[in-house]
Amino acid sequence: KIMVYINDIHILFYVLFAFIGGFIGQVIDYLNIAFLNERKVISKESFKKYKETFKVNYKLIVVNSCLYVALLYKFGMNLDFLRFAILTPMLISAFIVDYKIQIIPNRLNFTMFEVGIIFAFIFGIQNLNLAKDMFLGMIAGGGIFLLITLIGGLIAGKEAMGLGDVKLMGALGLFFGWYKILIISVLAFLIGAIISIIVLIVRKNREDGYIPFGPFIVVATFITIFVPTNLLFISLMKVFSLGLF
Numbered sequence: 001k002i003m004v005y006i007n008d009i010h011i012l013f014y015v016l017f018a019f020i021g022g023f024i025g026q027v028i029d030y031l032n033i034a035f036l037n038e039r040k041v042i043s044k045e046s047f048k049k050y051k052e053t054f055k056v057n058y059k060l061i062v063v064n065s066c067l068y069v070a071l072l073y074k075f076g077m078n079l080d081f082l083r084f085a086i087l088t089p090m091l092i093s094a095f096i097v098d099y100k101i102q103i104i105p106n107r108l109n110f111t112m113f114e115v116g117i118i119f120a121f122i123f124g125i126q127n128l129n130l131a132k133d134m135f136l137g138m139i140a141g142g143g144i145f146l147l148i149t150l151i152g153g154l155i156a157g158k159e160a161m162g163l164g165d166v167k168l169m170g171a172l173g174l175f176f177g178w179y180k181i182l183i184i185s186v187l188a189f190l191i192g193a194i195i196s197i198i199v200l201i202v203r204k205n206r207e208d209g210y211i212p213f214g215p216f217i218v219v220a221t222f223i224t225i226f227v228p229t230n231l232l233f234i235s236l237m238k239v240f241s242l243g244l245f
Helices: 011-036 044-052 058-075 079-101 106-126 128-156 163-203 214-226 229-240
Strands: none
Touching: 011 044, 011 058, 011 079, 011 106, 058 079, 058 214, 079 106, 079 163, 079 214, 106 128, 106 163, 128 163, 163 214, 163 229, 214 229
């Protein structure tokens, strides 16, 4: 009898979570449509409307399935896998909705916050310092972006960043702690700067509207999940020191 293991996890578990990830990918499609049409997520009307126009979203199914397999490979079957498996669909939804309508729904941010609080208490039972770090992450993440929003408002006379981004970073701080949320912040601004420059060049300096920041936060978050922290820190130091570090 041949038993196939990948990174000490039986291959059948990868298949199982690939299917679960695919199913949740379709659920993300339902959530996105509800958010985009400003409907309640849990309601008969939303389910009915979705059923009437139902289409299999192969892109979301494949993307979420692949992410679940990647999470299982990296973390194994533990609490880290569980918290990021729950966070991943919400991140994907935040990316898509913010990209399309420049809003991160409060219900989505609050759900992330609520899940983050639960995991902070669970990790706190094992190690009080972990819970402390997660709550500091919430303060750091939300605080940095709130400060940027306030300063930007004073200087430019308008919102430099949406409050949805502030809430998102505060919620993510509960999942990552203060150190990693700082890395996510720096990464998001770096990615945002690069993409914004490219967009300006393509648009030939025409003002074609607001560029949502939420997708940059989401991409930075996934990078932080999968790339070792030390490697990220060294890479960022090299970028900002122009290779002198």
